[in-house]
Amino acid sequence: MKAWIGLAALACVLTACSGGAAADPPERESAPAAPPAPEANVVPAPPVNEVTSGPPKEKEPGPPDGPPAEHASTGPSTASGADATATGSVYNGPRNPASAVVGSSAKPPKEAETGDRKALSWYYMKKPKGQVPGFPGDTKAYTDSMKALWVGTGKKVYLTIDTGGNLGDIETLIKSLKDNDAKANFFIAGYNVRKNPDYVRRLVKDGHLVANHTMTHTDMNVQTDEQVRKEIEDYEKLYQEVTGEEIQPFFRFPYGRYNMHLLKLVSDMGYTSVFWSTAMRDWEPRKNGAEDPYNDIMNNLHDGNIILMHQGSPENIEALDRIVKDIKKAGYTFALLNDIEPPK
Numbered sequence: 313m314k315a316w317i318g319l320a321a322l323a324c325v326l327t328a329c330s331g332g333a334a335a336d337p338p339e340r341e342s343a344p345a346a347p348p349a350p351e352a353n354v355v356p357a358p359p360v361n362e363v364t365s366g367p368p369k370e371k372e373p374g375p376p377d378g379p380p381a382e383h384a385s386t387g388p389s390t391a392s393g394a395d396a397t398a399t400g401s402v403y404n405g406p407r408n409p410a411s412a413v414v415g416s417s418a419k420p421p422k423e424a425e426t427g428d429r430k431a432l433s434w435y436y437m438k439k440p441k442g443q444v445p446g447f448p449g450d451t452k453a454y455t456d457s458m459k460a461l462w463v464g465t466g467k468k469v470y471l472t473i474d475t476g477g478n479l480g481d482i483e484t485l486i487k488s489l490k491d492n493d494a495k496a497n498f499f500i501a502g503y504n505v506r507k508n509p510d511y512v513r514r515l516v517k518d519g520h521l522v523a524n525h526t527m528t529h530t531d532m533n534v535q536t537d538e539q540v541r542k543e544i545e546d547y548e549k550l551y552q553e554v555t556g557e558e559i560q561p562f563f564r565f566p567y568g569r570y571n572m573h574l575l576k577l578v579s580d581m582g583y584t585s586v587f588w589s590t591a592m593r594d595w596e597p598r599k600n601g602a603e604d605p606y607n608d609i610m611n612n613l614h615d616g617n618i619i620l621m622h623q624g625s626p627e628n629i630e631a632l633d634r635i636v637k638d639i640k641k642a643g644y645t646f647a648l649l650n651d652i653e654p655p656k
């Protein structure tokens with residue numbers, strides 16, 4: 313139990329979440345940060361670590377993606393000035409100069425913490441079974457020029473499989489979807505597409521949607537605008553090279569880390585950013601094996617559910633067949649993002 317709380321607290325520090333509060337408090341964005349109780353209903357984005365990490369370090373212009381200790385400086389507890397009490401959606405970005413981006417338009421850390429470049433980290437607030445979760449107050453500030461999705465409507469589930477880290481057991485994954493005639497949405501980092509282009513071709517052939525998740529799976533907050541554009545455009549080219557088709561206009565920020573400026577930038581490039589309404593602590597081994605992803609998903613199942621599942625978690629893949637079967641039994645169909653209807 314102690315270890316669990318420790319991990320939860322650490323994950324919270326990493327993702328700057330606050331926890332333990334009642335669902336959907338209106339002032340969450342200004343509430344003080346605190347480690348969550350084990351039953352906390354705030355579900356943060358994954359930390360930058362092994363399971364969700366990007367390609368080998370030498371190729372990465374962004375933050376380190378090693379063990380969590382490297383990220384201890386990114387949480388609110390070490391923030392200075394106004395951010396010292398920030399919570400929830402605030403991610404202060406790497407402070408280690410060694411990980412800073414070198415470039416003509418790279419922003420100094422101070423500037424990156426304010427205004428429309430203030431780093432944000434996606435999260436949601438779990439509600440009782442069957443109910444749509446609460447979402448960050450930041451979403452209320454999204455404009456029409458910041459196209460984004462985090463939940464749909466109706467008896468549809470959008471399974472999004474994130475492959476920013478290990479590819480894991482591809483065969484079981486593909487089979488579990490095929491056997492159940494379920495379609496999924498894949499966000500596969502470009503370096504993984506390069507590693508296994510056949511995998512991507514098989515997914516497209518099976519009718520799944522594969523969308524843009526950047527080339528290097530780096531926190532976009534520490535990249536310059538030029539770098540972000542290049543990450544996205546290089547992915548488009550690679551996708552076309554590999555599949556012979558144009559990519560569908562959906563984008564996921566690695567680690568759910570973004571800012572308002574980037575949300576607009578990505579939107580201006582024709583993309584809709586896709587967040588989620590279910591995520592799991594699947595960047596670490598699951599205490600109860602495949603039971604954990606099964607319960608995490610089934611206990612938060614709701615209309616228009618956008619589920620984030622990391623492909624690199626063996627427990628997820630082991631549980632997938634049962635998850636898909638039981639979601640269908642509950643009356644939902646597995647849909648692609650291109651037919652989503654967000655709530656009005």
Ligand SMILES: [Zn+2]
Pocket residue numbers: 364474475476477499525529565566567
């Ligand atoms: Zn990812």
